[in-house]
Amino acid sequence: MENPFIYGVATHGDCFTDREKETERLKMNFTHGINTMIISPRRWGKTSLVNRVAELLADNDKVKVVRMDTFSCRTEEDFYKLFATEIIKQTSNKVEQWIIDAKHFLSNLVPHLTMSTDPGSEISFSLEAINNKYTSDVLTLPERIAKEKGFSVVVCIDEFQQIADFRHSMSFQKKLRSVWQLQQNTSYCLFGSKRHILMGMFGKPSFPFYRFGDLMFLERIPVSYWTTYIQKRFETTGKHISAELCEKLCEYVESNSSYVQQLAWLIWTFTTDTATDQSFELAKEEIMRQNHVLFQKYIDELSSYQISMMRAIANGHSTDLSTKNVIEEYNLASTANVASMRKSLEARELIEVSAKSYTISDPLFAKWICKNV
Ligand SMILES: Nc1ncnc2c1ncn2[C@@H]1O[C@H](COP(=O)(O)OP(=O)(O)OP(=O)(O)O)[C@@H](O)[C@H]1O
Ligand SMILES: [Mg+2]
Structure with a gap:
């Protein structure tokens, strides 16, 4: 049976609720070429929201949404490599086209294509510069592709705060902004999990990405949506939970999206037919037990x-x-x-x-x- 609740990874499909206004706003920004920066406390649903909007636009021939996650980028070169690779890969869905596009748009980069003999396994594709020397034509890549292929491109960069750790980060940020702000067929959606760093990058006048676009602050998902959602997820698996208990659940975790799903899941596991106060108590103990080592580690440091x-x-x-x-x-x-x-x-x-x-x-x-x- 499919797990009725998702937590720990970005959510989607039936496990995604609300965010109607934010979805609309982001979709508008994506289709009208407006840059967006998304800020929220941890685990409230930034990545899930961007994925949702990207899925909604998947069949739109006029807009190509490219998603990348810079979490493992440690240097400018890592960034260029990821940026070039993902843009080539996600603006065309044919492997042969990736090679053609790479040669055409980035002739100085070397494409690497690996195909595993295991059935069903993915083809791995990447682009690398000789001697790790990238030039800024990588940054103009989405714009050149957009112009030539007749669609607009939206580049979504998750964990964008990573670039604040690069050597000479300020001049790198300046370079990105100065190239990106001139692009007319490409827009950017920048977000990440380190709210404090991103607030500095997007909110301080001395930083290059200040006023780069629509600064969007995610709010909590309202309790009424959570209640409907949790009850529905229980019902689809033949179990029940009262609205009152859903409200208590949300209150306990202050409607933190990830914890709502995790606690709902734990209550579900302690419920055979209808959730009770006792299943709620057991779930609360369990969620604390599961987090104990991590919390202790935070304190020890x-x-x-x-x-x-x-x-x-x-x-x-x-x-x-x-x-x-x-x-x-x-x-x-x-x-x-x-x-x-x-x-x-x-x-x-x-x-x-x-x-x-x-x-x-x-x-x-x-x-x-x-x-x-
Ligand atoms: N719209 C939503 N509907 C239901 N659950 C959600 C929604 N958005 C987020 N969640 C829950 O919150 C969890 C975290 O979501 P997500 O990873 O998108 O948050 P995030 O803000 O990107 O987190 P981080 O700050 O760590 O990057 C998901 O696994 C899911 O349990
Ligand atoms: Mg995220």
Whole structure:
């Protein structure tokens, strides 16, 4: 039987809910050539949303959506190689055409094609520069293909924050922007999992990608959608769950998309016919048990001051952290110390700060801290 819930990887098909407005907006941007940057806390559904829109446009001959993930790129050269390879591969679905296009558009790159003898296994294709020397004609590739083939191209780059770690990252970002902003038939959708870094790259005037396009902040999926979704997934497998229990579930994980699916799945496994409060309690214990080692690891990597600050935030001190009382109660030393810890905890993506209000990024981690630290 198909798993009724998906978590841990981007979701799709029947396991995708809501995001109607965002889907429409992104589809509009894709079809009208508007650049988009997507920001949200971790695991709220950026990758799933982009995949959804790409699937919706799969049959549209006028727009080719190319998706790539720069997670494993460590250098500019890695980026160029991935960029060139994916654009050639995803703007045509015929293997013979990849070779023709590669020769035509990027004559200085060498195509590598490997075919396994195993039936059903994928053909591996990549493009590489001799001596690892790439030129900026790689960056104009989508535009040249778009013009010649008569469609527009949307390049979606996941884990885009990776490029902030490259050597000479600022000049690389400048180069990307200066080439990309002149393209008329190609647009870009940039997003990733490190919200803090991306906020800097897209939101600070001194950064090259400032005001590059439509900056889209994903909101939480509303509880009403989750309730309908969870009930439906239970029903399709012959089980039941009340709307009230779905609401409690969402509240427990603060509607974090991934945790909603994970907790719903755990409740489902503890349910034979209709979910009960007891199945909910067992599922909560189980989700904490599954995350325990990871949470312990996060804590082990922190200094005792940082741990105290995490405890203070987890215990609800979101806006009064720098007050004398809280600094004394949690032994945070000084306001200057709070400010410097803010920076390091934000950089580790463990906390989020907006409008001077502090929250622990992961709602389960916050609960775990209250109980275990
Ligand atoms: N629209 C949706 N409907 C149902 N579940 C969703 C949806 N979007 C996300 N999820 C759930 O959240 C999980 C994480 O989704 P996804 O990987 O798309 O998030 P992300 O924001 O890209 O995460 P990261 O910040 O780690 O890159 C999915 O596995 C799924 O369980
Ligand atoms: Mg993602």
